[in-house]
Amino acid sequence: xxxxxxxxxxxxxxxxxxxxxxxxxxxxxxxxxxxxxxxxxxxxxxxxxxxxxxxxxxxxxxxxxxxxxxxxxxxxxxxxxxxxxxxxxxxxxxxxxxxxxxxxxxxxxxxxxxxxxxxxxxxxxxxxxxxxxxxxxxxxxxxxxxxxxxxxxxxxxxxxxxxxxxxxxxxxxxxxxxxxxxxxxxxxxxxxxxxxxxxxxxxxxxxxxxxxxxxxxxxxxxxxxxx
Amino acid sequence: xxxxxxxxxxxxxxxxxxxxxxxxxxxxxxxxxxxxxxxxxxxxxxxxxxxxxxxxxxxxxxxxxxxxxxxxxxxxxxxxxxxxxxxxxxxxxxxxxxxxxxxxxxxxxxxxxxxxxxxxxxxxxxxxxxxxxxxxxxxxxxxxxxxxxxxxxxxxxxxxxxxxxxxxxxxxxxxxxxxxxxxxxxxxxxxxxxxxxxxxxxxxxxxxxxxxxxxxxxxxxxxxxxxxxxxxxxxxxxxxxxxxxxxxxxxxxxxxxxxxxxxxxxxxxxxxxxxxxxxxxxxxxxxxxxxxxxxxxxxxxxxxxxxxxxxxxxxxxxxxxxxxxxxxxxxxxxxxxxxxxxxxxxxxxxxxxxxxxxxxxxxxxxxxxxxxxxxxxxxxxxxxxxxxxxxxxxxxxxxxxxxxxxxxxxxxxxxxxxxxxxxxxxxxxxxxxxxxxxxxxxxxxxxxxxxxxxxxxxxxxxxxxxxxxxxxxxxxxxxxxxxxxxxxxxxxxxxxxxxx
Numbered sequence: 001x002x003x004x005x006x007x008x009x010x011x012x013x014x015x016x017x018x019x020x021x022x023x024x025x026x027x028x029x030x031x032x033x034x035x036x037x038x039x040x041x042x043x044x045x046x047x048x049x050x051x052x053x054x055x056x057x058x059x060x061x062x063x064x065x066x067x068x069x070x071x072x073x074x075x076x077x078x079x080x081x082x083x084x085x086x087x088x089x090x091x092x093x094x095x096x097x098x099x100x101x102x103x104x105x106x107x108x109x110x111x112x113x114x115x116x117x118x119x120x121x122x123x124x125x126x127x128x129x130x131x132x133x134x135x136x137x138x139x140x141x142x143x144x145x146x147x148x149x150x151x152x153x154x155x156x157x158x159x160x161x162x163x164x165x166x167x168x169x170x171x172x173x174x175x176x177x178x179x180x181x182x183x184x185x186x187x188x189x190x191x192x193x194x195x196x197x198x199x200x201x202x203x204x205x206x207x208x209x210x211x212x213x214x215x216x217x218x219x220x221x222x223x224x225x226x227x
Numbered sequence: 228x229x230x231x232x233x234x235x236x237x238x239x240x241x242x243x244x245x246x247x248x249x250x251x252x253x254x255x256x257x258x259x260x261x262x263x264x265x266x267x268x269x270x271x272x273x274x275x276x277x278x279x280x281x282x283x284x285x286x287x288x289x290x291x292x293x294x295x296x297x298x299x300x301x302x303x304x305x306x307x308x309x310x311x312x313x314x315x316x317x318x319x320x321x322x323x324x325x326x327x328x329x330x331x332x333x334x335x336x337x338x339x340x341x342x343x344x345x346x347x348x349x350x351x352x353x354x355x356x357x358x359x360x361x362x363x364x365x366x367x368x369x370x371x372x373x374x375x376x377x378x379x380x381x382x383x384x385x386x387x388x389x390x391x392x393x394x395x396x397x398x399x400x401x402x403x404x405x406x407x408x409x410x411x412x413x414x415x416x417x418x419x420x421x422x423x424x425x426x427x428x429x430x431x432x433x434x435x436x437x438x439x440x441x442x443x444x445x446x447x448x449x450x451x452x453x454x455x456x457x458x459x460x461x462x463x464x465x466x467x468x469x470x471x472x473x474x475x476x477x478x479x480x481x482x483x484x485x486x487x488x489x490x491x492x493x494x495x496x497x498x499x500x501x502x503x504x505x506x507x508x509x510x511x512x513x514x515x516x517x518x519x520x521x522x523x524x525x526x527x528x529x530x531x532x533x534x535x536x537x538x539x540x541x542x543x544x545x546x547x548x549x550x551x552x553x554x555x556x557x558x559x560x561x562x563x564x565x566x567x568x569x570x571x572x573x574x575x576x577x578x579x580x581x582x583x584x585x586x587x588x589x590x591x592x593x594x595x596x597x598x599x600x601x602x603x604x605x606x607x608x609x610x611x612x613x614x615x616x617x618x619x620x621x622x623x624x625x626x627x628x629x630x631x632x633x634x635x636x637x638x639x640x641x642x643x644x645x646x647x648x649x650x651x652x653x654x655x656x657x658x659x660x661x662x663x664x665x666x667x668x669x670x671x672x673x674x675x676x677x678x679x680x681x682x683x684x685x686x687x688x689x690x691x692x693x694x695x696x697x698x699x700x701x702x703x704x705x706x707x708x709x710x711x712x713x714x715x716x717x718x719x720x721x722x723x724x725x726x727x
Binding site: 091096 | 537538554
C-alpha cells in the first residue's frame with residue numbers, strides 16, 4: 001500500500017488526524033507527508049496563491065471558481081528533510097461547505113485567507129475560525145493571510161487590522177501577494193517546518209516558534225511596492 | 228448502456244406533454260399531409276433568408292457596450308470577473324436586445340436567479356414583469372407557455388420553486404426551447420439537488436438563490452453555448468470517440484478493474500466525446516445526466532491540474548441526493564479526462580487510488596500510445612463513406628443513447644455554416660418530433676443543400692447532401708450509408724458496455 005493510501009485510513013474511520021506521517025525516503029521520494037488546506041471566501045486568491053507556489057506563475061485576467069476541492073502535491077525540503085505537502089485547495093462558495101467540512105479533520109495545517117481589498121472577506125474570518133474550531137483538529141496549525149497585498153489603491157483592510165485579529169486568536173499572520181509571490185513560499189515553508197518539527201522533535205529540543213520564524217522572514221508590502 | 232429512453236418526450240413532463248400549443252406561425256403547416264413537403268420547402272427558404280441576416284446581428288453582439296462601470300457595488304466587483312463583461316452589459320442598450328437567445332431564471336417571489344446576459348440586479352424589474360405574467364394567468368387557473376410576437380418566441384417553463392424564461396429569435400420550435408430550459412433547470416438541480424432547492428424556498432420564500440449558486444454562472448453560460456453548437460443535446464445522446472474495438476475494450480477493462488465499493492460510474496472522455504463508460508450493475512446513466520457532467524468538465528479549466536472532488540447531483544438518476552465526483556486529467560497535455568462518480572463523500576483517497584490503478588493498468592497493457600493516436604483523430608471524414616454527394620449526417624442509435632456524425636467539412640466548415648447546419652437539423656428534428664404531427668420521413672430540396680430525415684423506433688438519421696443530387700439518389704445513398712455505419716459500428720459506438 002502506498003503512503004498516500006495509508007494516510008487515507010484515518011479519514012475513512014473518522015478517527016483523529018494522524019500526526020505528520022513518516023515514510024521511507026527511498027520508496028516515496030519524501031520523508032514526511034502532511035495535509036494543508038486553503039480556506040477563505042470565494043475570490044480571495046487561494047488558487048492563485050497555490051499556483052504561484054507550485055509553478056511560480058500568476059494567473060491573471062479571468063477568475064475561475066474552484067469546483068469542490070482540488071487536491072495537489074508538492075514536495076519541499078526543510079532542513080534537509082523532504083516534506084510532501086498534500087494541498088487541498090477549497091472552493092470558497094457556501095454550497096461546497098459540507099464537502100470541505102468533511103476534510104477539515106484530516107488537515108494538519110490551515111491557511112486562512114482574506115482579501116485586503118474586500119471588507120466582507122475580512123469580516124468573515126471570524127466565522128471561518130469558528131468553523132475551524134468546530135471541525136478541525138485541536139492542534140491544527142492555522143495561519144492567517146491577507147492576500148492581494150500588491151494592490152495599493154483598492155486596499156480597505158489595514159495591515160494592523162489583520163495583525164490585531166491574528167493576535168486575538170493567537171495565530172501567525174502575514175500579508176501576501178499571489179501576484180508578486182510575496183511571502184507565498186514562506187507561508188508553506190513555515191508550515192512545513194512546524195510540521196516537520198512536530199514529527200521529529202526530540203524531548204530536549206526547543207519548540208519551533210512558527211510565529212517568530214515568519215516575523216523574521218516575512219516581507220512587508222511596502223518594500224515590495226516596486227515589484 | 229444508458230437507460231432506454233425516449234429522452235425528448237421524457238423531458239416533457241405530463242403537464243407539458245399532452246398539448247403543445249401551436250403558434251400562429253406553425254399553424255400554417257396544418258393543411259394536410261400531401262402539402263407537408265411543400266410546407267417544409269417553404270419554411271426552409273424562409274430559414275435561409277433569415278440566416279443571411281445573422282452575421283450582421285452577431286457583429287452587433289460582439290461590440291462591447293460603452294457603459295460606465297463606476298456604480299458597481301463592492302459585492303458585484305468581487306463576483307466572478309470572467310462574467311463581468313456580461314454583467315456590465317447595459318440592459319437598456321440595443322446590443323443587449325439583439326442577442327439571439329436570452330435566458331432568465333427567477334424564483335416564484337420574482338427574485339432574479341440567473342440571466343444569460345446583463346446583471347441580474349439590473350433586470351430585477353423585467354423579471355418582476357415575467358413573474359406577474361405567470362401569476363396573472365395562474366390566478367385564472369391557467370398556465371402561460373409561450374408568447375409569439377415580432378419574430379420572437381418567449382417560452383415559459385414552470386418548475387416550482389423556479390420559473391425559467393427564454394426569449395429567442397432563433398428558428399427553434401417552442402418544444403426545443405422548452406427542452407433547453409429544462410436542461411438549465413436540471414443544471415441548477417445538479418448543483419443543489421431538488422430536495423435542497425425546495426427546502427430553501429419552503430423556509431424562506433424570498434431567498435436570494437444567487438448566494439448558493441455563486442461561481443456557477445460560468446457553468447450555466449457554458450451549457451447554453453454548448454447547446455447552441457453541439458448536436459448531442461438535440462439528439463439526447465452522446466458521441467463516442469472513434470477507436471478500434473480492441474483498444475476500447477482494453478481501456479474499458481482497465482477501467483472496470485479499477486473499481487471501488489462506492490463507485491457507481493467510471494467515465495473516460497475526451498472533449499465531450501465518450502471513450503469508455505463503466506457502471507454499477509443495474510444502474511443506468513441518463514443522457515441528460517451525462518451531458519451535465521460533460522458540461523461541468525468543459526466549463527472549467529481548473530480540472531486540468533490536480534484532482535478535483537466535488538458534490539454533484541445527477542437529477543435524472545436521483546434528484547434528492549449528491550454523488551461525489553473525482554475529476555482529473557490523465558496527462559497534462561492529453562485531452563483525456565477521467566470522471567469517477569462515488570456515493571461516498573469521504574472516499575476521496577479510495578477513489579483517487581482507483582485512478583492510480585487505472586493508469587497503472589493502462590501502462591502495463593501498453594495502450595497509451597494507441598490511445599494518444601485515437602485522440603489525435605477525434606473525427607472522421609465523411610468521404611470515408613464513399614458517397615460523393617454526401618456532406619454530413621447524424622445517426623442516433625436509440626437503444627444505446629449514442630450517436631455518430633463525421634467532421635463538418637467544406638463548404639460548411641465556417642462557424643456560420645456550422646451553425647446553419649445545426650439549425651437545419653434542429654428544424655428537421657422539430658418537424659419529425661412535433662408532438663401533434665410527428666413525421667417519419669422528410670426530404671427537402673433547398674438552394675444550398677438537400678436534406679433527409681428518417682426516424683424509426685430504432686434509430687434517427689439526418690443527412691445533408693449537396694444540392695445537385697436527386698431524391699432517388701439520396702434514398703439509395705441512405706442504404707449505402709446505413710451499410711457503412713453497420714460495418715463501422717464497433718469503431719463508432721460502444722457495443723459492449725461494461726459493469727463492475
